[in-house]
Amino acid sequence: AGLDTSFADVSHEGLCATLPAYAQLSEKIQRVLEAEQWTACGAFVRLSTRSPKDAGLLESHPRYREVVEEEMRAVCGEGPPSANGRLHALLTAATRLVCSHSAADAMWAMVRSERVRTDLIGAIMHMDTQPFNFHVVIRQWADL
Numbered sequence: 001a002g003l004d005t006s007f008a009d010v011s012h013e014g015l016c017a018t019l020p021a022y023a024q025l026s027e028k029i030q031r032v033l034e035a036e037q038w039t040a041c042g043a044f045v046r047l048s049t050r051s052p053k054d055a056g057l058l059e060s061h062p063r064y065r066e067v068v069e070e071e072m073r074a075v076c077g078e079g080p081p082s083a084n085g086r087l088h089a090l091l092t093a094a095t096r097l098v099c100s101h102s103a104a105d106a107m108w109a110m111v112r113s114e115r116v117r118t119d120l121i122g123a124i125m126h127m128d129t130q131p132f133n134f135h136v137v138i139r140q141w142a143d144l
Contacts, residue, residue: 012026012103012104012107012108015107015111022107025107025136026103026104026107027103028136029045029100029103029106029107029136029138030102030103032138033100033101033102033103033138036138036140038101038138038140038141039101039102040101041140041141042099042100042101042140042141043099043100043101043106043138043139043140043141044098044099044100044138044139044140044141044142045100045106045109045110045136045137045138046110046136046137047110047116047119047134047135047136047137048134048135048136048137049119049134050115050116050119051098051113051115051116052098052109052110052112052113052115052116053094053095053098053113053115054113054114054115055097055098055108055109055110055112055113056093056094056095056096056097056098056109057090057094058112060112061097061108062108063097064093064097067093067096067097068089068090068093070093071088071089071090071092071093071096072085072086072089074089074092075088075089075092076089097109099141100141106138119134120134
């Protein structure tokens, strides 16, 4: 008895139109990104419990192929990639893909993250006995 995730294939605009709480959270995130002027440099958006860092590994990410190919070229050059080179490129790409330049980016990651979903399901399952208080944390992106 898990959470219905059939919405995961719905567009950001479609989710905003059908889920008022989704639209409100998205608007708040976008306001912060614009007020802090982080739309160009990006931001890391997460829950106070855990981040959606696993979303960067999803091949369904709109920019997955583009970013992985960029990283493969950067790490491996034009020659055949080694196993270590492929892994390094994939992990670097996955990290880049969780950098949000818009609320749509941030919400895409959070909606599809198994880590975030696990925390939310746990909170929902125990909300009668253990109230929860999640926060959305937004910080400027820092390349490490």
